[in-house]
Amino acid sequence: MAALKYSRQRESIKEFLRSRTDHPTADTVYENLRQIYPSISLGTVYRNLSLLSDIGEIRKLTNFGSADRYDGRVAPHSHFMCTRCNRVIDMQSDRLNGILEQAAAEFIHGKVFDVDASFYGICKECLKKEEKQA
Amino acid sequence: MAALKYSRQRESIKEFLRSRTDHPTADTVYENLRQIYPSISLGTVYRNLSLLSDIGEIRKLTNFGSADRYDGRVAPHSHFMCTRCNRVIDMQSDRLNGILEQAAAEFIHGKVFDVDASFYGICKECLKKEEKQA
DNA sequence: ATATGTGCAAATAATTTGCACATTA
DNA sequence: TAATGTGCAAATTATTTGCACATAT
Numbered sequence: 001m002a003a004l005k006y007s008r009q010r011e012s013i014k015e016f017l018r019s020r021t022d023h024p025t026a027d028t029v030y031e032n033l034r035q036i037y038p039s040i041s042l043g044t045v046y047r048n049l050s051l052l053s054d055i056g057e058i059r060k061l062t063n064f065g066s067a068d069r070y071d072g073r074v075a076p077h078s079h080f081m082c083t084r085c086n087r088v089i090d091m092q093s094d095r096l097n098g099i100l101e102q103a104a105a106e107f108i109h110g111k112v113f114d115v116d117a118s119f120y121g122i123c124k125e126c127l128k129k130e131e132k133q134a
Numbered sequence: 135m136a137a138l139k140y141s142r143q144r145e146s147i148k149e150f151l152r153s154r155t156d157h158p159t160a161d162t163v164y165e166n167l168r169q170i171y172p173s174i175s176l177g178t179v180y181r182n183l184s185l186l187s188d189i190g191e192i193r194k195l196t197n198f199g200s201a202d203r204y205d206g207r208v209a210p211h212s213h214f215m216c217t218r219c220n221r222v223i224d225m226q227s228d229r230l231n232g233i234l235e236q237a238a239a240e241f242i243h244g245k246v247f248d249v250d251a252s253f254y255g256i257c258k259e260c261l262k263k264e265e266k267q268a
Numbered sequence: 269a270t271a272t273g274t275g276c277a278a279a280t281a282a283t284t285t286g287c288a289c290a291t292t293a
Numbered sequence: 294t295a296a297t298g299t300g301c302a303a304a305t306t307a308t309t310t311g312c313a314c315a316t317a318t
């Protein structure tokens with residue numbers, strides 16, 4: 001219904017997310033956009049993030065800690081979170097994507113529209129740090 | 135470190151989750167346990183849910199709406215959430231589990247300890263309701 | 269002109285925490 | 294009796310919302 005009107009705040013938020021690969025939280029988006037639009041409000045950031053993910057321009061990740069994170073990349077891919085340093089990095093596996101799609105198609109108790117796979121562990125860098133300590 | 139002591143509240147919470155397949159929220163657990171322990175507090179429920187999931191006796195699902203949900207089943211499996219009625223149902227696929235494990239093993243940027251796959255869509259029952267309206 | 273978007277501040281929702289008392293080992 | 298767990302209430306965190314004004318079509 002609601003006809004979408006242009007807003008530079010929204011465009012900037014989208015652009016900012018496209019420029020990053022670290023899946024920032026709403027608050028990080030806010031702090032960064034403040035450099036460009038000093039009077040932007042956190043409410044506006046939340047409203048636009050939610051709107052953009054509703055229309056599929058960005059992806060909302062609810063899976064990696066208490067604050068939601070946002071991903072500027074919408075092509076199918078998975079994520080790995082390091083539970084030491086809280087980094088979230090992209091995982092690309094066509095095979096995994098294929099199997100997830102297939103599992104979705106074969107599911108008999110409903111119609112699947114969306115799929116998400118998340119992995120948790122310790123990243124290389126944090127593993128190295130632990131070795132040094134031991 | 136912290137040596138674990140018995141508590142009937144904790145045992146009841148675990149037992150309650152084992153008896154359900156609908157992945158209740160902390161609040162639902164609280165409301166139900168109140169029938170048995172009228173003076174139990176929400177804080178105690180939260181503390182025990184978090185403790186139980188830390189020691190792997192239950193699983194915490196952060197993926198299905200604003201409130202976390204809890205799963206008494208810890209064997210590897212996936213979930214489907216109906217975005218109409220908010221039900222979360224179990225999905226069992228050995229093949230999917232296998233591929234997820236394999237993707238975890240092949241991941242080169244870190245060591246994976248945990249995997250989660252979630253599916254979103256509309257369940258059979260809600261699909262039927264929509265048909266009737268059209 | 270009218271719908272849509274924004275900033276600000278207050279409200280809400282979910283979860284966590286401090287503290288005095290209770291229970292377990 | 295020492296460590297762990299509980300209930301209660303207050304605090305914290307993330308997110309949402311109402312409202313008056315601003316901007317886009």
